[in-house]
Amino acid sequence: MSSEIARLYQNYVTSIFDSWTVIRICREQYSGGQFTNQKVASLIAQLPDVIRKLKDEDNLTDFLEDYLDDELNAICEDESIPYVAKLLVDGMNLVKQNNLVELKLKYENLPKGCDLSHCQAQIQVAMSESEGDSNDESIDEDDIVME
Secondary structure (H helix, E strand, C coil), X not given: CCHHHHHHXXXXXXXXXXXXXXXXXXXXXXXXXXXXXXXXXXXXXXXXXXXXXXXXXXXXXXXXXXXXXXXXXXXXXXCHHHHHHHHHHHHHHHHHCCCHHHHHHHHHCCXXXXXXXXXXXXXXXXXXXXXXXXXXCCCCHHXXXXX
């Protein structure tokens, strides 16, 4: 594989991840902790080897889903993971065929990311049973006496 096509594929993968909404939200919210950006960068760098090893979209979909959950604490419910897996595998197939022209065209036609300023965070906090079984009566603002 020529260094030119390898570089183009790396740019292709980076562009996919830079426009993928779930990754953008993870980066913005630091859902994977203080090293979220490093975790994403590491994933991007390792993807060519991961794709060669896994060989198909279904296995890559499972891998990405597990990575998002385990490393970035993100559950992706919008069905974008199979779409991203397909883009990544299709691109790798073009690399294997040494088809620089087609990969470049695919790269140039990747969708751009949406405007996240219209998104609202949906944070769910899991409550342990011991927290939920408190004997204290619940207090709402009507129960508070102000003097």
